[in-house]
Amino acid sequence: MPTFTFKGGVHPPQRKDITRDKEIQSLPVPDVVYLFMTNHVGAPAKPIVKVGDFVKTGQLIGEAANGISANVHSSVTGEVVGIESVINASTGRRDQAIVVKRTSEDQWEYLSHDKDFKKFSKEEIIQIVKDGGVVGLGGAMFPTHIKMIVPNNKVVDYLIINGAECEPYITIDDRMMREKADEIIKGIEILDYVLDPKKIFIGIENNKPEAIEIIRNNVRNNAKIKLVPLQTKYPQGAEKQLITAITKREVPEGGLPIDVGTLVFNVSTIYAIYDAVVNGKPLVERGITISGSGVKRPGNYWFRIGTTVADLLKYVGIVEEDKIDRILYGGPMMGIPISSIDLPTFKGNNAITVLTKEEILKRRTYPCIRCASCVEVCPMGLQPYYLKKLSDARRNDLAEENGILSCIECGACSYICPSNIDLSRSFQTTKKVIQAIQKRRG
Ligand code: SF4
Ligand code: SF4
Structure with a gap:
């Protein structure tokens, strides 16, 4: 059996056992959400609602700017109560956010959609993905519709589905593959239809045997799709490392995956593509792992984008404040420290990790010893x-x-x-x- 991996990397303790067997549960819909107009890489969306407006769940409230940008939709049904400048941890600055106060149960506004996605042309599917505000959910938040437009001088040899999920503690993609395999496979078929790659690879680290088994069974009859178990090593899920591990191609410095005939999509993004095209749902909710020794009920949850971290933590419960060392958006390796739990979540938010002082022993820093x-x-x-x-x-x-x-x-x-x-x-x-x-x- 060949070993699929890349050069370098480390093996931090995985700590995935805390949540890997916890089914995804829906969190209560919050009373208020803060929806950043910069919920993606690129130019901010432009607000198209004003304070006092009534908005439905899934209604467009921020329109994508020209170029690299993405739409933003309300994740609850209610009233716009503010358009404010709020600290956005994903950009590291204050960004404009539309504040929506929930006033009733969900009344949905849907996109154009059809269970038989082949009724749409390729261009129509890209438009639905754009309309739905889908962005890369592995953390990158690059607008997905732009990734789906292949430049005329490029070809897609390989479509790679990223199910590596190498960051410690995080298990939401693992659960997505185990619980929503049919939907993810359908999402892959949608991308196959639009991009027409020569081959499709699904890369999953070999510490997720159940996901490997389920996905393998689901793609058994599709000769174009190959499941690739990857060596468990951090950062196996990074785009360039994944491409090298699977195809042996190297993305040049400053280049993009398409420069080596490859496109990579994360499994949660694939699900969001499926949800937009087949169910007509814009990207207003997603899965998240809330874990760490500071969480009383760690697990995998489905939540509305724009919910504050405080509202998420209220549901799962955390230990006393003086025992907590840090709270992170994401996992311990790449996570962004949270300065206040009153800040909102964003589309790329796949985890909240609460680490205790006991877990993170303070280490003194010493001068470099040039050990290499x-x-x-x-x-x-x-x-x-x-x-x-x-x-x-x-x-x-x-x-x-x-x-x-x-x-x-x-x-x-x-x-x-x-x-x-x-x-x-x-x-x-x-x-x-x-x-x-x-x-x-x-
Ligand atoms: S953080 Fe940067 S410099 Fe450090 S190992 Fe990762 S890629 Fe290399
Ligand atoms: S060379 Fe210096 S900076 Fe690099 S690992 Fe060794 S001590 Fe740390």
């Missing part, structure tokens, strides 16, 4: 210790020359460092500074 462990594990072939030196000296020009913009912020270097240096966090900051300078220069 960070170099060995970096999946992008970078020299993290050197980039850190350049970042600390604010030599952004040299950091850029040495590839810092290729850093995928996976945290593998920070995890392995015997001196406990948080290299990855420092690269996030330096990258933001370089990107802001580049933007100013146009």
Whole structure:
């Protein structure tokens, strides 16, 4: 049996056993939601409702801007009570958010849809995905309809379905594959119809044997789809690492997967495509893992986008505040620390992880001993210790020359460092500074 994996990577404790066998449960619909106009990568959507308007669940409230952008829909039925500037952890700044107060049970507004998706042309399907505000749900939040438009000079050899879910604690994609396999396979068929790849691969880490078995049984009669069990290694689910593991193709520096004839979609995104095209549902809800030793009822949940973290945690319960070390959007490797639980969730939010002080023992930081462990594990072939030196000296020009913009912020270097240096966090900051300078220069 060949081993499908990539160069570098680490093996942090998985801690998936906390939630891997917990079925997805629906959380109560919240009384209020905050819907960011930047709920995606690219230009903010433009609000098309005003304070006092009545909106239905699924109603368009923010219209995608030109270029890279995505629609935003109300995730509850109620009244628009504010259009405010709110801290958006996904962008790291204050963004415009439409605040909707729920006033009744759901009254849905649906997209154009049909169980027999082949009644639509390829262009119509891309339009439905655009209308539905579908974005990459693995965390990237890139507008999905744009990914589905293949440039004339490119071909899709391989469509890769990302079921790796390598981040510790997170099990929602595992549960999605186990509980919603039929819908995910239908979503893959929709993408097959639109993109017409030569081959389709579904990559799942081999720590999810049930998902592998279920998906394998579902695709048994489709010779075009191949299930690929992947070695369990972090960050196996990162797009470029997944492409290399499965196809042996390398996405060039600064390039895109399509440059090597490949497109990658996460399993939750595939489900959202299915839900939009077959059920006519815009992206207003999704699955999430809420886990960590600080959560009383850890599990996998279905929630309305824009719910505050406080409302999510109210339902699952958390331990006393003085026992908590940190609360993260996402998992411990790539997660974003939450500054206040009153902040809202967003479309790319696949996990909330609550870690206790007992679980995260404070580690003192020591000077770099030039052991090169960070170099060995970096999946992008970078020299993290050197980039850190350049970042600390604010030599952004040299950091850029040495590839810092290729850093995928996976945290593998920070995890392995015997001196406990948080290299990855420092690269996030330096990258933001370089990107802001580049933007100013146009
Ligand atoms: S792993 Fe840490 S100590 Fe070792 S070279 Fe990298 S930064 Fe230095
Ligand atoms: S330098 Fe970036 S890509 Fe490399 S291990 Fe560190 S965080 Fe990951």
